Amino acid sequence: MVVHAEFSFNDMVKIANSCDHSHDGQFFYAVKTTGIFCRPSCKSRCPKKENITFFPTAEDAKRAGFRPCKRCQPDMINFDPQMDLINDAKAYIQANYTENLTLTQIAQHIGISPYYLGRVFKKQMSKTPRSFLEHIRVRKAVELLINTDRSIIDICYEVGFQNASSFYHAFQKQTQCTPQQYRKDFSYGL
Structure with a gap:
């Protein structure tokens, strides 16, 4: 059993059971009965204390014959x-x-x-x-306003808005102008 110098075995068990993200990368725990190793923040079911072993790195766990958990992907450095x-x-x-x-x-x-x-x-x-969806829709509406001569109401429905009122509200909120004004200011030669 490999124990991290900074933490006792019991400390690491508590950290693993609490799924604490702040300790990711400081150590990894492996479950002897499953042959899988995880990050301290893994949301998988907590293993029994007697079935856990700890490693300072993911590579050490792999060398000991454990494979990475598919849920927390401890072998991927920046996986969130x-x-x-x-x-x-x-x-x-x-x-x-x-x-x-x-x-x-x-x-x-x-x-x-x-x-x-x-x-x-x-x-x-x-x-x-919902805000992200509206952002995407307004961005697509901007493209259509600049690059086509379609009516504003057609563009409103084409990009997924269910009514003109919500389209105008979202558009003004994101661009600080009306669709008509945007088209006038930014479409060249249409």
Whole structure:
């Protein structure tokens, strides 16, 4: 059994059981019965104390014959499970922005609860999934305003807004001008 110089065995067990992110990279724990090693922040079920062994590095755990956990991916240096979920949500939103998306649909697609998605998204991105969706829609509307001569109402529905009022509100909030003014100021020769 390898023990980290800074922490006692019992300290490391407590840290692993509390899923503490602040100790990621300082040590790794392996579960003898499963042959898997994890970060201290892994959300997998807590193993029995007698089945745990600790390693100072992921490489040491691999050399001892343990394989990396698929949930916390301890062999990936910069892996952040929350950002992985956020990236999945962002990709889904970007691919489906024209649809009438709900938080529940996005959460179901990535396999988590709507509450958890909303909380993690806001924490990591400093905006809600709805705000991110509106940002994508307004960005696409800007492209269409500049590059086409389609009517503003057609653009509104094409980029996924359900009504003109919410489109105008979101557009003005992000660009500080109306769609008409934006088109006038930024479209060249259309």
